Amino acid sequence: MTSTQTSPLPFLKGHGTENDFVIVPDTDNTVELPADVVARICDRRAGIGGDGLLHVVRSAAHPEARAMAGEAEWFMDYRNADGSVAEMCGNGLRVFARYLEHAGHVTAGEIAIATRDGVKRVHLDKDGSVTVAMGRAVLSEDGVTVTVEGRSWPARNVNMGNPHAVAFVESLDHAGDLFTEPPYAPAEVYPEGVNIEFVADRGPRHVAMRVHERGSSETRSCGTGACAVAVATARRDGADPAESGTPVTYTVDVLGGTLIITEHPDGEIEMTGPAVILAEGTIDPSWLATATTA
Secondary structure, eight states: OOTTOOSOEEEEEEEETTEEEEEEEOTTSOOOOOHHHHHHHHOTTTSSOOSEEEEEEEGGGSTTTGGGTTTOSEEEEEEETTSOBOSOOHHHHHHHHHHHHHTTSOOSEEEEEEETTEEEEEEEOTTSEEEEEEEEOEEEEEEEEEEETTEEEEEEEEESSSEEEEEEOSOGGGGTTOSSOOOEESGGGSTTOOEEEEEEEEETTEEEEEEEETTTEEESOOHHHHHHHHHHHHHHTTOOHHHHSSOEEEEEEETTEEEEEEEOTTSEEEEEEEOEEEEEEEEOHHHHHHHTTO
16 A cells, blocks of 8 residues: 555454454455555554454456466465565464455355465355365474573474464463564574464363464464464374374364364365454545555
C-alpha cells in the first residue's frame, strides 16, 4: 500500500483457536502491502490487530502462485505480524478457507489453496470445523538447545513447510513470558529464524503447548506448530505410522483451544479445528498513508 491509496481498503477479521488474522481480499493482486503497512495493520494498539495478515489473491494474478493456478484458484499470500513473508500458516489456512466460503467463492467440501509451501487440500465440514492436509513433516537430526531463564532443553527439529523447534518441559510455565524469542544454539541450524514450541504432557496422546512464532511473538495457537508437536511427541513415544501402518492421532491443547492432529502411514498430516469470521469493515485511506511513514 502506498500513500496514493484513495479508496477505503476492505478487510475482515477472523481467528482459528484464537490465532487471529486480518484478511485483505484482493482478487486481482492490485493492493500493495509493504512490511511497514502490514505491521501497522497488525498492531494491536495503533491498528486493527492480528497475529498475521491473510492477503487473498487469485493464483493466476500472483507471480509466486501462477504456476499453481491449474490446481488451486486461490493463493494465501501470508504475512507475519511484523510484515515479513512466511511460507505457511496452518490456522491461517483454516481461516482463509472459511473466508472463501463466507465470500461465496466456495461451498462446503473439498477445496485446494495455493501457498508458498505448495498446494494444500482443505475440507470445510458442515459442523463448522475445518480439516487441512498439512503435508509431511521433515525431521532433522540437527536440533538445538533452547534456553529460558537459565534453564535449557534439547529441541527436536521439525519442518512443516516452515521451521520448528519442539522442546518438552515439565510445565508450560518454564517457557517464561515468550514476549521475546527464547535464545537457541547453534543459531546456524535455523538461518531464517524458527518457531519454538514448549510442550507438556496432559494424558495418553494428549499434550499442551505454548509457542513463540517467528515474527509474531507468543500467539494463542499455531497450526503448523501443533503438527510439529504431534509428530515430535509421537517419535518420542515410539510411534511412527510409516513403520506401524496405523494412523496416529494426538490432541494438542493450545492457549486458544484444541486441535486434533493425525499423521497417516504415508506421512500426510491432517489438522482439524475451528475457524471463525467475526467482523468486516474498511480501513481509512488517510490512515494507510500515515502508516507508510510511521
